[in-house]
Amino acid sequence: MERIGIFKQIVSNPYEYARNWKEKTGGKVIGNFCSYTPEEVITAAGALPFRILGSGATISKANAFLQAYSCSLVRGALEDSLEGRLNFLDGTVFPHTCDSIQRLSDIWRMNTNYAFHADLIMPVKLDTESAEQYMTSVIRKFRKDLETGFGIRINDEMLQKAIQTSNQVRASLAKLYEIRKNSPEKIKSSELHAVFKASMVMDRNQLADALRELITFIENQKVAKKPDSKRIVLTGGLCSMPDIYDVIESSNGAVVWDDFCTGSRYFEGRIIEEGDLEKNIAQRYINRIVCPAKHSGIYARGNYLLEKIRENHADGVIFVFLKFCDPHSFDYPYMKEMLEKEGIPSMLFEIEEQASSGGQLQTRCEAFMEML
Amino acid sequence: MTLTEKIKDPEKEKRKIKSDKKMRDLMTAYYIEAKTPKEQTGKKIAWITSGGPVEPLQVMDIIPVYPENYGAMIGASKMGVELCEKAEQMGYSSDLCSYARADIACATVNGGPIGGLPEPDMLICCNNICGTVLKWYEVQARYYKVPLFILDTPICHTEYNPDMKRYVTTQIQEYIDFLEKICGKRFDYDRMTEVGKLSIQGQRLWQEILDTTMNRPAPMTCFDAFFHLAMIVTLRGTKTAVDFYESLLAEMKERIAQGIGMLPQEKYRLVWDNLPVWYRLRWLSNKFASHSACLVADTYTSGWCSSMQYLDENDFLGSLAEMYTRIFLNTGTDIMADNIVKMVEKYEADGVVFHSNRSCKPYSLGQYDIQRIIQEKIGIPTLMIEADMSDERNFSESQIETRIDAFIEMLK
Numbered sequence: 001m002e003r004i005g006i007f008k009q010i011v012s013n014p015y016e017y018a019r020n021w022k023e024k025t026g027g028k029v030i031g032n033f034c035s036y037t038p039e040e041v042i043t044a045a046g047a048l049p050f051r052i053l054g055s056g057a058t059i060s061k062a063n064a065f066l067q068a069y070s071c072s073l074v075r076g077a078l079e080d081s082l083e084g085r086l087n088f089l090d091g092t093v094f095p096h097t098c099d100s101i102q103r104l105s106d107i108w109r110m111n112t113n114y115a116f117h118a119d120l121i122m123p124v125k126l127d128t129e130s131a132e133q134y135m136t137s138v139i140r141k142f143r144k145d146l147e148t149g150f151g152i153r154i155n156d157e158m159l160q161k162a163i164q165t166s167n168q169v170r171a172s173l174a175k176l177y178e179i180r181k182n183s184p185e186k187i188k189s190s191e192l193h194a195v196f197k198a199s200m201v202m203d204r205n206q207l208a209d210a211l212r213e214l215i216t217f218i219e220n221q222k223v224a225k226k227p228d229s230k231r232i233v234l235t236g237g238l239c240s241m242p243d244i245y246d247v248i249e250s251s252n253g254a255v256v257w258d259d260f261c262t263g264s265r266y267f268e269g270r271i272i273e274e275g276d277l278e279k280n281i282a283q284r285y286i287n288r289i290v291c292p293a294k295h296s297g298i299y300a301r302g303n304y305l306l307e308k309i310r311e312n313h314a315d316g317v318i319f320v321f322l323k324f325c326d327p328h329s330f331d332y333p334y335m336k337e338m339l340e341k342e343g344i345p346s347m348l349f350e351i352e353e354q355a356s357s358g359g360q361l362q363t364r365c366e367a368f369m370e371m372l
Numbered sequence: 373m374t375l376t377e378k379i380k381d382p383e384k385e386k387r388k389i390k391s392d393k394k395m396r397d398l399m400t401a402y403y404i405e406a407k408t409p410k411e412q413t414g415k416k417i418a419w420i421t422s423g424g425p426v427e428p429l430q431v432m433d434i435i436p437v438y439p440e441n442y443g444a445m446i447g448a449s450k451m452g453v454e455l456c457e458k459a460e461q462m463g464y465s466s467d468l469c470s471y472a473r474a475d476i477a478c479a480t481v482n483g484g485p486i487g488g489l490p491e492p493d494m495l496i497c498c499n500n501i502c503g504t505v506l507k508w509y510e511v512q513a514r515y516y517k518v519p520l521f522i523l524d525t526p527i528c529h530t531e532y533n534p535d536m537k538r539y540v541t542t543q544i545q546e547y548i549d550f551l552e553k554i555c556g557k558r559f560d561y562d563r564m565t566e567v568g569k570l571s572i573q574g575q576r577l578w579q580e581i582l583d584t585t586m587n588r589p590a591p592m593t594c595f596d597a598f599f600h601l602a603m604i605v606t607l608r609g610t611k612t613a614v615d616f617y618e619s620l621l622a623e624m625k626e627r628i629a630q631g632i633g634m635l636p637q638e639k640y641r642l643v644w645d646n647l648p649v650w651y652r653l654r655w656l657s658n659k660f661a662s663h664s665a666c667l668v669a670d671t672y673t674s675g676w677c678s679s680m681q682y683l684d685e686n687d688f689l690g691s692l693a694e695m696y697t698r699i700f701l702n703t704g705t706d707i708m709a710d711n712i713v714k715m716v717e718k719y720e721a722d723g724v725v726f727h728s729n730r731s732c733k734p735y736s737l738g739q740y741d742i743q744r745i746i747q748e749k750i751g752i753p754t755l756m757i758e759a760d761m762s763d764e765r766n767f768s769e770s771q772i773e774t775r776i777d778a779f780i781e782m783l784k
Contacts, residue, residue, distance in 0.1 A: 064740060065740050065741065066737060066740070067728055067730075067736060067737060067739075067740075067758075069467065069730050069733070069736075070733065070737055096526070096527060098503055099502050099503045099504065099733040099734040099737070100733050100737060102503075102527055102529075102734065103705060103733065103734060103737035103738045104737070105529060106529060106704045106705035106706065106738055106741075107705065107737070107738060107741060109529070109530075109704075110705065110706060110741055111741070119527075119529045119530070121526040121527055121528075121529070121536070123524055123526070123539065124499055124503070124506060124522070124524045125522045125524045128546070130539060130542040130543060130546065131524065131539070133538075133539070133542075134526075134535060134536075134538070134539035137535040137538075137539075138535065141533070141535060292507070293503055293506075295506055295510065295522060298510045298513045298514050298520065299514070323467065324467050326467070326468060326469070326503070326504055326507065326733070327503065327507055329464065329465040329467065329468055330464070330468065330472075330504075330507030330508070330510070330511065331507070332463055332464075332465070333462055333463030333464060333511075334511070334514055336463060350465075
């Protein structure tokens with residue numbers, strides 16, 4: 001689909017996009033690692049929030065800083081940084097998530113030279129009042145830190161506008177999921193994945209417009225309805241393997257939902273646009289479904305998965321984790337058990353190195369789809 | 373038994389720490405009480421993380437039990453592999469923390485050292501040591517269906533700010549409310565003052581004991597500290613710990629007075645970083661001793677008094693938040709590096725041995741930087757050993773032996 005072209009182009013070289021953006025606008029680019037990054041505050045500062053996923057290049061320099069038992073995201077990002085591929089960054093933001101990202105923040109701060117470095121030490125438990133208050137104070141501090149760091153002032157109007165843009169983007173991304181769920185023939189999952197990856201690095205105002213245009217186009221196009229296929233829910237951390245979507249689709253499957261931080265966790269939850277804006281931002285990150293590195297009750301993620309399966313009439317679940325991702329690995333057995341009790345088949349795929357995992361994924365995925 | 377085995381080597385006997393037996397007896401008594409049926413003791417059991425605030429539990433007459441201490445026991449009794457494999461069959465990845473894997477598996481079987489831990493009435497999880505404990509305790513909260521309290525201590529990469537202080541201080545009150553609700557009785561603040569004093573006393577004594585190795589020859593090594601550590605972890609805030617450490621300290625002072633070192637010959641003095649390799653303590657200890665290399669200090673056992681400076685003796689409860697938030701593992705890699713540099717200077721060490729521990733990412737990631745910092749700042753040799761604290765499958769003896777030998781050559 002040609003409307004997807006602009007997104008695909010950005011995804012093919014997000015670093016080049018950021019460099020060009022910077023040259024054109026003279027703005028700052030702020031790298032970040034996690035769906036808990038309050039992008040709104042960065043956008044309000046006139047900067048570009050840029051989600052770092054790693055280019056997937058071979059690891060060499062990073063081996064001198066990180067043990068082999070850290071995940072490919074952590075190693076890949078550091079490799080890109082040490083190799084100078086991220087020289088367009090003016091700063092980096094590390095929200096508190098897992099142990100590996102916490103230590104990466106230290107290593108990054110000690111060995112790279114970006115002008116701005118922020119640790120957003122958010123609460124880990126999200127289901128208490130004191131955690132909510134603390135989360136708000138972290139957002140307030142981040143706004144101040146950005147102001148000091150870049151010698152700017154972020155007034156409420158700027159913040160409000162950024163929140164509005166964010167809400168528009170998230171509503172559009174949610175709409176795309178809705179379209180895919182009801183008419184999978186209208187947008188392929190691999191295409192949707194490209195849209196998401198681009199969304200996390202693109203100029204958010206341009207993104208809001210591009211997404212609106214994309215939706216109008218998709219809704220108006222006439223595509224023949226496809227025969228029924230097996231409906232799959234994906235769950236895990238970040239998915240940087242577009243192959244998985246092609247494999248599922250070529251095995252007569254359709255992805256109907258996901259619980260990825262590069263998917264539904266990125267768009268779920270609207271921020272209230274009036275009143276205490278920082279508090280409202282905090283509310284969104286507190287209430288959204290949790291990343292397993294955070295706590296919101298002991299069954300939060302399992303219940304969410306079942307709810308999404310029911311809502312989307314799914315036939316099976318594929319767990320996709322990065323190898324060495326502790327939080328996801330700890331949640332897997334109980335979530336799998338919950339699925340078994342409901343008679344929902346599932347499969348686990350661990351991604352070690354992105355480049356070399358393709359073939360294995362294909363085989364395992366095909367076998368799973370056949371079993372369904 | 374042959375005759376030669378019966379006769380004890382007087383040289384070895386002299387160097388043995390006499391308090392070892394006392395320690396063993398006290399720990400046995402502690403586990404016997406913990407394992408006595410609750411109807412008899414009338415006490416509730418709390419499972420708590422090693423870095424968690426145990427003092428309020430003592431105030432409430434709750435018996436604290438430490439799955440991490442148990443993980444060490446599992447490792448030391450070489451049951452780690454079997455239990456870890458069991459956890460892997462349950463679906464837990466072999467890349468996860470071996471303490472967590474072993475403990476999760478052990479809960480479901482009849483077995484393990486001392487026949488398993490007593491079942492908890494509550495779970496107290498403080499994430500100042502890692503994010504792993506959060507996930508581990510969630511697993512156990514689902515398994516035992518008991519209340520879980522999380523003390524969330526924001527990591528202090530470069531600072532401990534007022535927002536953090538407010539958040540953790542509020543949670544200390546929430547912790548007390550949680551305990552009052554479960555126990556159905558009021559929290560005794562006067563007793564807290566008493567327990568707080570004992571906790572501080574215990575920590576000071578422990579630090580003093582560790583400091584005795586500043587003497588040449590060192591009256592003990594870090595391998596002895598790994599053993600005697602159990603007391604400050606499990607019985608912190610009790611008179612038992614204070615009394616025991618007083619006698620241990622006296623023994624160390626006596627050894628110094630008599631010039632008794634732990635090693636027959638002490639040529640090199642080393643600092644150890646990270647958790648012990650529990651299933652190979654003796655092997656490692658003998659290996660280093662054979663080179664006359666004495667591990668005089670370590671970052672691990674001193675961790676239990678690493679943030680004592682933030683405690684206020686006159687307001688224990690009020691300073692608890694900062695003390696537990698600022699433990700060394702909950703700080704930035706550069707702060708951890710400074711800590712080792714200071715230890716090297718204090719104990720006049722000739723080298724540093726790092727255990728790169730697959731099970732512990734917050735402790736291990738960043739070690740390469742710390743290694744470089746030590747080389748830059750003090751220019752002494754360092755050694756990196758790749759292993760795991762309780763899962764023996766990650767220990768390659770021949771490779772480690774070669775590395776240790778090469779490292780000792782560098783010290784010469």
